[in-house]
Amino acid sequence: MLTMEDVIREGHPTLRKVADEMTLPLTNEEKELADKMLEFLINSQDPELAEKYELRPGVGIAAPQVNVSKRMIAVHVPSEDPEETDPEFSGILINPKIISHSVQQTCLSEGEGCLSVDREVPGYVPRHKRIRIKYFDIEGNEHNKRLKDFPAIVVQHEIDHLNGVMFFDRIDPENPLALPDDVDILGSDTQ
Numbered sequence: 646m647l648t649m650e651d652v653i654r655e656g657h658p659t660l661r662k663v664a665d666e667m668t669l670p671l672t673n674e675e676k677e678l679a680d681k682m683l684e685f686l687i688n689s690q691d692p693e694l695a696e697k698y699e700l701r702p703g704v705g706i707a708a709p710q711v712n713v714s715k716r717m718i719a720v721h722v723p724s725e726d727p728e729e730t731d732p733e734f735s736g737i738l739i740n741p742k743i744i745s746h747s748v749q750q751t752c753l754s755e756g757e758g759c760l761s762v763d764r765e766v767p768g769y770v771p772r773h774k775r776i777r778i779k780y781f782d783i784e785g786n787e788h789n790k791r792l793k794d795f796p797a798i799v800v801q802h803e804i805d806h807l808n809g810v811m812f813f814d815r816i817d818p819e820n821p822l823a824l825p826d827d828v829d830i831l832g833s834d835t836q
């Protein structure tokens with residue numbers, strides 16, 4: 646099982662590397678890591694398990710955050726509707742690629758957090774509002790998917806990790822709360 650001890654923090658050189666493309670089929674070791682990354686997210690969102698194992702809640706984690714420089718991310722975004730048990734978007738994305746995106750941008754009103762960043766960095770992080778992504782699942786099947794709003798933000802945040810980019814790199818250092826005209830703001834209730 647993965648815990649916060651497995652998550653490397655800001656300042657670790659792996660977080661600044663461009664991660665390697667994965668070759669399919671995945672090895673058993675790579676599949677096990679994929680399962681553990683998704684399990685980490687699910688556990689981190691469970692109040693009892695999060696407290697028991699001291700996990701910070703997250704909806705996305707990238708392999709480089711556990712010091713594996715490969716192009717793999719796990720995403721687990723719960724539904725906005727608390728009655729709904731199925732997540733809005735969940736899975737392991739291998740070699741994910743944004744193939745197109747909207748001109749319109751969006752950002753979280755409360756800013757972004759990251760499991761590898763142990764401080765609050767205030768400011769808007771502009772992201773594409775809508776993206777079309779291509780990726781492979783752990784079985785090697787190719788997927789093509791459209792995402793918008795929070796799930797799209799999470800996937801862009803995690804793909805950034807594969808390219809050595811941290812969310813605060815995208816905050817305007819002069820004016821952290823400055824927003825270009827074509828950016829809307831997504832409330833914290835829009836997870």
Ligand code: 4LI
Nearest residue numbers: 690702703704705753755756757758759760798799802833
């Ligand atoms: C508990 C149980 C307020 C502050 C609102 C918590 C289940 C911030 C938002 C969660 C903020 C769940 C999240 C991300 C933000 C803030 C990530 C709570 C977990 C909200 C996910 C990757 C950025 C993703 C919306 C500094 C660890 N996640 N909140 N940002 N949630 N969560 N990010 N922003 N201000 N980070 O952090 O997983 S993209 Cl689901």
Ligand code: NI
Nearest residue numbers: 758759760761
């Ligand atoms: Ni992160």
